[in-house]
Amino acid sequence: MSNNRRNFLKQSAAFGAAAALGPGLWASAAKADSEIEVGVLFSLTGGLSIVERSLADATLMAIAEINAAGGVMGKMLKPILEDGASDTRTFNERASKLVLRDQVPTVFGCYTSASRKAVLPIFERRNNMLFYPTYYEGFECSKNVVYTGAVPNQQLSNYIPWIINTLGKKKFFIVWSNYIYPREMAKVSKILIEQNGGEWVADEYLELGHSEWGAMVSRIRSSGCDVVLSNVVGDSVIAFYREFRNQGLTHDTLPICATVTSEIEIAAMGPEVAAGSFTSFPYFQAIDTEANNDFVERYRRFVNDSSAVPQHALECSYFQVYLWKQAVEKAGAVTPDAIREGIKGQTFDAPNGKVTVDPENLHTYLTPRIAQWGADGQGQIIDEYPEPIKPLPYVAYGETDDDLFCTGAGLDSSRL
Amino acid sequence: MFEVLFIGLSLTSVLLLIALGLSITYGAMGVINMAHGELVMIGAYTAVLAGIHLGFNIYLSLPLAFVVAALVGLLIERVVIRRLYGRIIDTLLATWGVAIILQQLIRLEFGLSFFGISIAGLGPGLQNMRVPTYMMQPYDIMGFTIQPYRSFIILVTVLLTALTWYLLYRTPIGVHIRAIMRNPQMAAACGIDVRRVSALTFAYGSGLAGVAGVLLAGFRTVMPEMGATVVVDGFLVVVVGGVGSLLGTILSSALLGQINGVVSVFSNDIIARAVVFGVVIAIILWRPRGLFAFKSR
Numbered sequence: 001m002s003n004n005r006r007n008f009l010k011q012s013a014a015f016g017a018a019a020a021l022g023p024g025l026w027a028s029a030a031k032a033d034s035e036i037e038v039g040v041l042f043s044l045t046g047g048l049s050i051v052e053r054s055l056a057d058a059t060l061m062a063i064a065e066i067n068a069a070g071g072v073m074g075k076m077l078k079p080i081l082e083d084g085a086s087d088t089r090t091f092n093e094r095a096s097k098l099v100l101r102d103q104v105p106t107v108f109g110c111y112t113s114a115s116r117k118a119v120l121p122i123f124e125r126r127n128n129m130l131f132y133p134t135y136y137e138g139f140e141c142s143k144n145v146v147y148t149g150a151v152p153n154q155q156l157s158n159y160i161p162w163i164i165n166t167l168g169k170k171k172f173f174i175v176w177s178n179y180i181y182p183r184e185m186a187k188v189s190k191i192l193i194e195q196n197g198g199e200w201v202a203d204e205y206l207e208l209g210h211s212e213w214g215a216m217v218s219r220i221r222s223s224g225c226d227v228v229l230s231n232v233v234g235d236s237v238i239a240f241y242r243e244f245r246n247q248g249l250t251h252d253t254l255p256i257c258a259t260v261t262s263e264i265e266i267a268a269m270g271p272e273v274a275a276g277s278f279t280s281f282p283y284f285q286a287i288d289t290e291a292n293n294d295f296v297e298r299y300r301r302f303v304n305d306s307s308a309v310p311q312h313a314l315e316c317s318y319f320q321v322y323l324w325k326q327a328v329e330k331a332g333a334v335t336p337d338a339i340r341e342g343i344k345g346q347t348f349d350a351p352n353g354k355v356t357v358d359p360e361n362l363h364t365y366l367t368p369r370i371a372q373w374g375a376d377g378q379g380q381i382i383d384e385y386p387e388p389i390k391p392l393p394y395v396a397y398g399e400t401d402d403d404l405f406c407t408g409a410g411l412d413s414s415r416l
Numbered sequence: 417m418f419e420v421l422f423i424g425l426s427l428t429s430v431l432l433l434i435a436l437g438l439s440i441t442y443g444a445m446g447v448i449n450m451a452h453g454e455l456v457m458i459g460a461y462t463a464v465l466a467g468i469h470l471g472f473n474i475y476l477s478l479p480l481a482f483v484v485a486a487l488v489g490l491l492i493e494r495v496v497i498r499r500l501y502g503r504i505i506d507t508l509l510a511t512w513g514v515a516i517i518l519q520q521l522i523r524l525e526f527g528l529s530f531f532g533i534s535i536a537g538l539g540p541g542l543q544n545m546r547v548p549t550y551m552m553q554p555y556d557i558m559g560f561t562i563q564p565y566r567s568f569i570i571l572v573t574v575l576l577t578a579l580t581w582y583l584l585y586r587t588p589i590g591v592h593i594r595a596i597m598r599n600p601q602m603a604a605a606c607g608i609d610v611r612r613v614s615a616l617t618f619a620y621g622s623g624l625a626g627v628a629g630v631l632l633a634g635f636r637t638v639m640p641e642m643g644a645t646v647v648v649d650g651f652l653v654v655v656v657g658g659v660g661s662l663l664g665t666i667l668s669s670a671l672l673g674q675i676n677g678v679v680s681v682f683s684n685d686i687i688a689r690a691v692v693f694g695v696v697i698a699i700i701l702w703r704p705r706g707l708f709a710f711k712s713r
Binding site: 205235243 | 419420423426427430540541542543544546549552553554561563565566634635636637639641642645676677680681684685686688
């Protein structure tokens with residue numbers, strides 16, 4: 001009996017292994033020579049799908065444009081689209097499928113830090129490449145990820161001095177939603193505020209999704225601050241700005257300077273509530289250049305929605321595919337190692353301007369911009385850094401331009 | 417100090433608004449209605465949709481949302497809850513299922529999104545209800561800052577509470593409802609049509625949730641998930657106040673609202689929330705049936 005059972009287990013294990021290997025072998029054998037398969041991994045369903053679907057669209061649009069212009073080294077790109085379903089475990093599963101079974105050389109995807117952390121071990125263990133398009137909190141130094149969104153120093157290092165010097169506001173009330181990204185942003189803000197001769201009178205946070213802002217706004221009123229630095233994210237933003245207005249605070253005298261309030265949140269809260277407040281991002285739809293206007297129009301045509309609004313992570317999702325194309329062409333091969341070598345120092349004229357991948361930490365040089373929101377829900381760019389600035393993922397821990405913690409050799413963890 | 421009390425008062429009014437309908441459905445009918453938050457959400461979406469497509473302002477949206485939520489409530493009662501009276505755990509599970517269905521209906525735009533049709537004001541995104549400008553601009557009276565919108569919520573809450581009190585204690589149907597609360601079998605034996613009265617009661621409680629939704633839409637984010645947090649607050653108030661007691665519901669929302677307001681102004685919202693839960697636990701330990709309980713079914 002036990003013998004039979006053991007045999008059965010052996011057989012089924014062998015069969016299982018064959019079944020698991022089979023499709024993978026078959027897929028790689030059947031792969032056409034005229035195509036390069038790449039993974040695209042975003043949430044197409046679930047709570048995050050509104051934003052992530054648009055990022056997937058931007059990625060697919062870049063791939064379609066590249067294909068229309070002749071592909072990469074004469075080969076067409078074939079996107080394999082997978083759905084992370086707003087769930088970190090699903091992200092992990094789908095990334096494994098792309099890396100192990102489809103054997104793609106690169107995956108473009110992930111929006112939240114949680115989903116990136118969930119897929120990171122797969123890319124590192126299998127030595128594959130992830131192109132990650134979102135602004136995030138930094139504190140990561142992987143040889144298997146190319147980060148094309150902003151890190152805290154690229155949103156804050158011209159913002160804080162600008163608030164202090166140009167707006168003339170010196171007393172900051174820092175308020176944020178309680179999770180990793182705003183927490184790190186708050187840390188960096190405090191360092192920069194002190195360096196620039198300002199002071200922060202309060203540093204407060206609320207849970208993610210908090211919607212009762214009465215007490216917080218009342219504390220803001222009585223705190224004696226003259227500017228509010230907001231790292232509040234998601235649906236809380238709307239309740240916050242509305243309560244701010246309901247309690248009679250105006251952006252003329254006490255402006256909200258936000259780091260993550262984008263066109264999407266402004267539209268959801270009703271633009272009249274946000275009119276006069278500020279946001280810092282490397283990209284806004286309102287960037288009035290031919291390249292960007294053309295990009296906005298192409299995107300709207302691609303998704304067949306004349307009112308679609310691109311934002312920062314969406315633009316990164318788009319241009320990172322072009323950076324990848326250039327890396328492949330420079331390296332002359334479509335393997336993860338070749339792409340990693342090829343991407344170092346790559347430069348591309350993105351809709352927001354010039355972007356360059358840093359050869360050391362694989363993050364991207366971006367140009368910080370500050371926009372003031374109008375009553376029409378559009379931002380007007382009122383300040384712009386003269387050139388793209390160097391990404392410093394460990395700036396909250398003392399990293400500077402001349403003293404990098406994250407280099408091509410890896411992370412110097414003794415510095416943390 | 418006045419401003420701190422005002423924050424507490426406005427938190428109280430929101431809690432009471434949510435708990436009022438719940439205390440009736442839970443108290444009178446012994447139904448743990450997990451879909452109560454979703455009825456609030458339906459009220460909020462009614463206001464958003466009526467604003468976009470019919471040009472309704474907040475005053476017109478209030479009665480409309482009452483009617484819409486009451487009809488949805490009536491439907492839930494007829495289809496699901498009617499079959500589950502007296503099985504309290506089953507009502508919890510069934511209404512939770514109803515809550516998920518209602519959320520998805522909004523998210524999928526009643527299924528139209530499968531056919532590529534989209535309706536402005538529905539779908540998984542964030543929505544908002546326009547509030548008249550004069551309601552957003554606070555003004556000063558004798559050194560006090562008055563917030564018109566919060567004051568409006570307090571006013572509506574007071575009116576609805578008074579109306580509910582009148583219905584329960586001064587009308588024939590109120591006598592029936594209270595009789596059913598105490599002992600449904602005996603009420604039926606006395607000739608009260610328990611099924612009909614229960615259905616109407618449930619519809620009324622649902623309608624109140626709809627009104628709460630409109631008022632919440634004015635200062636919170638309207639989205640399909642908005643009901644989930646609301647229902648927890650509602651149950652806190654009802655459990656502390658004592659099931660089926662209008663006075664208990666009013667006093668416990670005042671207690672919890674003021675504690676929340678005062679603590680959150682002097683420390684922060686996270687600690688305030690913890691203190692509120694601590695007080696609730698202490699009260700339930702001290703009086704397991706709530707502050708104002710009577711023997712019920």
